[in-house]
């Protein structure tokens with residue numbers, strides 16, 4: 001079914017009896033042309049673009065849990081394209097452009113809200129680095145605006161400007177950045193893919209790959225074997241575990257990242273703010289809760305729950321940049337598993353096994369990448385060639401030494 005203002009009106013006056021499930025509960029077939037493992041944002045976006053832009057048929061998405069239960073429904077909902085390195089900036093700007101047309105494309109309200117993302121700076125060298133980043137963004141067609149302390153004060157007078165260990169000197173603003181309702185992205189892509197005949201199969205965990213003579217011919221699942229001409233893996237935090245079933249060891253570590261929501265407050269923060277002297281980012285949801293987060297937990301884990309030292313660290317960051325947050329009560333918190341790559345940048349590539357493709361290493365910035373990741377993975381699966389904006393995300397960059405180290409932190413995932 002389609003969604004429109006007319007439809008809402010019609011359902012309102014007929015007792016809301018005509019709404020149908022957003023996607024079918026599909027039963028697995030014996031074989032597909034393309035199987036995508038992982039029904040998160042990236043897997044569903046891939047299926048949608050395969051069907052809608054690359055004219056592919058007989059596609060299934062296999063999800064071990066439920067749609068929206070992974071990181072796509074656990075993140076802090078921030079979208080932006082404020083990167084410095086060309087390999088990243090071109091890709092994330094492509095993604096932001098796809099976000100801008102997403103709701104029309106998938107016919108689903110994902111609450112794409114471009115309220116601006118502001119990165120605060122606290123020192124002169126940090127300002128200079130932001131100027132450089134802003135220029136790199138503009139060279140790639142993105143928007144960027146440098147603000148001094150007065151400019152920031154006009155937007156957010158309640159921030160801790162002077163009475164702080166790191167006084168705020170200004171910020172780099174990307175007005176087109178913002179937030180998107182995270183689980184609606186999964187539901188929207190699932191709805192659009194389903195409409196084009198993609199089978200979305202929940203409660204279907206892939207337990208092994210069928211690999212014969214160096215070619216992947218299908219998968220074993222908790223709902224039986226399923227054959228496929230091509231298999232694409234998009235399992236985010238589970239990348240290491242799933243690719244190990246194909247005998248591959250990835251340059252990826254899994255860490256937990258936590259998110260926090262305060263009680264509902266009156267509107268005070270219409271954009272996203274990130275603290276430049278510590279790791280803290282915050283926005284306010286339409287329901288009024290402050291949604292915030294910070295660093296990943298310090299050690300590797302596959303548990304979708306976090307630890308108290310990081311809670312303390314995130315709250316300290318919040319208190320130093322926005323002391324009034326101390327008066328709000330924390331309502332909820334949760335964790336998700338991050339696929340932290342060694343240079344902080346993602347991987348979208350074929351593997352050495354014929355017919356097996358990999359998408360992962362999104363670290364904690366993969367939500368904003370969802371549309372471009374899906375589009376370029378679909379491009380690779382359908383044409384066996386790389387999309388222009390994702391050519392650098394090859395797996396062999398780690399052996400060739402061509403790291404895309406946006407933060408300049410070296411091969412240390414917990415610092416990216």
Ligand SMILES: Cc1cc2nc3c(=O)[nH]c(=O)nc-3n(C[C@H](O)[C@H](O)[C@H](O)COP(=O)(O)OP(=O)(O)OC[C@H]3O[C@@H](n4cnc5c(N)ncnc54)[C@H](O)[C@@H]3O)c2cc1C
Pocket residue numbers: 037038039040041042043062063064065066068069070071072073074075076077078079204205206207234235236237238242257258259293334335336337338362363364365366367368369
């Ligand atoms: C707390 C938190 C805050 C974040 N904040 C942001 C942010 O503000 N902005 C941003 O850009 N990014 C953010 N991220 C990162 C972003 O959410 C992820 O990078 C992105 O969602 C990962 O891609 P995905 O949506 O496909 O992952 P997921 O939704 O995790 O999808 C992967 C799916 O694969 C399934 N799966 C795993 N193994 C198997 C198997 N064997 N068989 C079948 N299915 C399997 C899982 O069940 C899961 O549903 C955040 C993440 C977290 C946890």
